Amino acid sequence: MAILAVRRLKMRKLFVIVIFCLLAAISVRALNPSMNDDVLGLIVFKSDVQDPDGKLKSWNEEDDSPCNWNGINCNPRSNRVSDVVLDGFGLSGRISRGLLRLQFLHKLSLANNNLTGSISIFSLSQLANLKILDLSENSLSGPIPGDYFEKCGPLKSISLAKNKFSGEIPESLRSCATLASLNLSSNQFSGLVPSGIWSLNGLRSLDLSNNLLDGEIPAGIEGLSNLRAINLGGNHFKGEIPDVIGGCWLLRSIDLSGNSFSGELPSTMQKLSLCKEVVLRRNAFSGVIPEWIGEMKSLEILDFSENSFSANIPTSVEKLESLKVLNVSQNVISGSLPESISSCVNLLILDVSHNNLTGTIPKTVGQLMLDTLDLSENGLYGTVPAEIGGVTSLRELRLEKNAFTGQIPSSIGSCSSLVSLSLSHNSLTGPVPAALANLTYLQNVDLSFNKLTGTLPKQLGNLGHLLSFNISHNQLQGELPSNGFFNTISPYSVSANPSLCGAAVNRSCSTVMPKPIVLNPNSTDSTPSTVPQSFHHEKKILSISALIAIGAAAVIFVGVIAITVLNIRVRSTTSHSAAAALTFSGGDDFSRSPSTDANSGKLVMFSGDPDFSTGAHALLNKDCELGRGGFGAVYHTVLGDGHSVAIKKLTVSSLVKSQEDFEREVRKLGKVRHHNLVTLEGYYWTPSLQLLIYEFVGGGNLFKHLHEGSGGSLLTWNERFSIILGTAKSLAHLHQMNIIHYNLKSSNILIDGSGEPKVADYGLARLLPMLDRYVLSSKIQSTLGYMAPEFACKTVKITEKCDVYGFGVLILEVVTGKRPVEYMEDDVVVLCDMVRGALEEGRVKDCIDTRLQGKFPADEVIPVMKLGLICTSQVPSNRPDMAEVVNILELIRCPSEGQDELV
Helix, strand or coil: CHHHHHHHHHHHHHHHHHHHHHHHHHHHHHHHHHHHHHHHHHHHHHHCEECCCCCCCCCCCCCCCHHHCCCEEECCCCCCEEEEECCCCCCEEECCHHHHHCCCCCEEECCCCEEEECCCCCCHHHCCCCCEEECCCCEEEEECCCCCCCCCCCCCEEECCCCEEEECCCHHHHHCCCCCEEECCCCEEEECCCHHHHHCCCCCEEECCCCEEEECCCHHHHHCCCCCEEECCCCEEEECCCHHHHHCCCCCEEECCCCEEEECCCHHHHHCCCCCEEECCCCEEEEECCHHHHHCCCCCEEECCCCEEEECCCHHHHHCCCCCEEECCCCEECCCCCHHHHHCCCCCEEECCCCCCCCCCCHHHHHCCCCEEECCCCCCEEECCHHHHHCCCCCEEECCCCEEECECCHHHHHCCCCCEEECCCCCCEECCCHHHHHCCCCCEEECCCCEECCCCCHHHHHCCCCCEEECCCCCCEEECCCCHHHHCCCHHHHCCCCEEEEHHHCECCCCCCCCCHHHCCCCCCCCHHHCCHHHCCCCCCCCHHHHHHHHHHHHHHHHHHHHHHHHHHHHHHHHHHHHHHHCCCCCHHHHCCCCCCCCCCEEEECCCCCCCCCCHHHHHCHHHEEEECCCEEEEEEECCCCCEEEEEEECCCCCCCCHHHHHHHHHHHHCCCCCCECCEEEEEEECCEEEEEEECCCCCEHHHHHHCCCHHHHCCHHHHHHHHHHHHHHHHHHHHCCCCCCCCCHHHEEECCCCCEEECCCCHHHHCCCCCHHHHHHHCCCCCCCCCHHHHCCCCCCCCHHHHHHHHHHHHHHHHCCCCEEECCCCEEEHHHHHHHHHHCCCHHHHCCHHHCCCCEHHHHHHHHHHHHHHCCCCHHHCCCHHHHHHHHHHHCCCCCCCCECC
16 A cells, blocks of 8 residues: 555656646747747838848848847847837838837837838837837928827837927827927927926926927926926027026026027026026027126036127126137127136137127137137227237137237237138238248138238248138238149139239239230239230130130040041941840840850849840830930830839940950949949940940939929929039049049939939949040040049049049039030130139129029028039149038038028
8 A cells, every 4th residue: 555655646746747847838838929929020010111221131030039130129037129229220111010019118219210101100009118219310200199199108218300290299298207308309390389298397308499389488397397408499489588497407408599589588597507508599689698697607508699689798707617618699799808708718619709899809818728719790909919829729710890900910820720710801901920821720811801011921822721812902012922722812812902913913023924814724804904905805815714615625526526437337236236135135144145246245234133125125216215425325224024224335335445344344333332323233245335234213314403494493402402412422432432433414413203313424434445535535524614624634643533623513503503614605604713703702692593592591502602612623632522522511511490591
């Protein structure tokens, strides 16, 4: 019996172990469906977006665990997806409901992509654990449903910035009791700010800037007791700042710029002792800048510019030892600049321009380590203190339009970081100090409209970064420097100096033989006393650009005739051989064919294996022709798989390199990939026929949009700027790969369906052997006006700076809507010369396409035109490289709201 009892006990233990294992297996199996929910949700999301950069390649539906997928983080305890962070992945498409299956999601960040559509299908109520939502910098649009945030759960941070949302801000945001950060900036929200937002006492950061919101700041703002930063800039708010603002004592940053706020500043603001930044720019505030401003001792940025503040600058600013930026420009402030300003030992930018200040510049300014000092357009007088030379960190000094007298202190030569110097429209006397030649970073100098005398120091010609140097309307004399920037200085910049001589003023010096007028790029007919009488009947002396254009036209005409004769026989046969050859494309044997027979060439596609059999007729069909250029004709055809391509049939067969060289160069071009470049998809080779196969871009070219029909009127300023910037980025990419375009012109810039530019015909000159330049000109620079001056000189090396010149012409063409060279009845108008002259004479509106009807920001248009002129400098080394051009354009780009229009 004992043995039987023992056996029964063992069986019972074994049964318990088996039951435990079964329960464990069931538990594991119960986990898998949950894990598959995460996988399924992410795969559904992936299926609804486009991923051109392959960032979601690791997302595989056969993988049960997404925790190692790119952009995915999991909770280490539950192994469930907690974070989806896909910032900057280049994704496009719509946000899928698949993400709603991620029940344990804490953070969703899809910022800086190209996502479109509405977010209404993406319900927050189903993501009960979501704490961070960031959909900023996309193209999401439409209104947000009023109840969208009704069940926002534990959300702490919401960012929908830089999208295209419209309508009113949802009132349901009041339900987000745990919200700490709300950023709805740079959208198109309108109407009043819902009252519920002012009751979110946990809110630390509120950014509603750059929308269409209006109304007043309510007294309820004091309920935001934890608020650290508020930005309401770039809207239509009005009224006064409420007194209760002082209750938000934790505020570090206040930005109310670009609205219609008015009245005086409430004294309760002095309680904001932790505040580091107060920006009230471009409003209608009035009254005095209060003395209590000195009590805000944490201030680093104080910007009261473009208001109606009056009276003096308070002496209490001396208490603001942390202050870095003080900008009170464009007000009606009077009095003098307080000497106590030197107590602001950390001050970097001091701008009190466009006011009614009087008195002298305090010598104590020389004790500061300023980056920018702008005292322009006031009533300041006295001398420019020599102590200003002690500010060695100074990059910009603007004292124009005051009443300064005396000499320019030579101590300015100690401001070794100086980039911009403007002393124009004063009563300065004496010579231009030679010490200015020590300022090696100097780019812009304006000393015009003074009473300066003496000669211009020759050493100034050694300043390698100069972009402008205006000494007009003075009493200078003697010879201009003849080197560096002064070789191409504008006549206007040295005008109204009766005793000045040199090429730029078309006045010979007694010790210098005058240059022949044809070799003088800046000569004018403004001084008829120096022109022989026999020439007085001439109406105008053409500029050097016009002469180059006319000469190049003659040379190119001869070259075109020569090339035409060389190719006429080939042209008579290539169309038929092309179609015949393409119809043989029956598979891999064709693409590997070593034959050199015209009907059995070599076809290479860089990806895929398309069927050309249905597209061969395009090369025989005039209706399929898209256009002709220096290299040949371009045809549109649709392949057997429905894929549209553009086929360029080269008409330089007798000039093309050997097959080996041709294929090597084409394969290099085939590796070039950029959003703003037309993709080369393949090529076809026989000794008598060469074809290049490109992606098809169906939006026409820029030339047609600007100059043919009414298309130009459809290009807004934003579209034009985007075309300029996109083209610049494409050229910078080419130059980074050591590829020169050679043939940049508006007809080679295609516009895709979304308005983006795509540059075509890049690098084709590499397919030709080293020819005489006049032959190359006839094929590549077939459109006059874009050709850099050095292209006509055999002794000058052709570099990427030729592309920069052509790009500069293109900028001016896009801004003005005019062709690079226009032929009048008895004159030739070169666009670069026309724009340069108009800008120097202050006729800015004459340079801007009238079809824009004044709808553009002056803060963008004028710098863009100036950049175009810099790019078209006659001296290649004075032109920036394209990477610098891109950086400049991105700095020029202004916010779309609140910009002044040029009227």
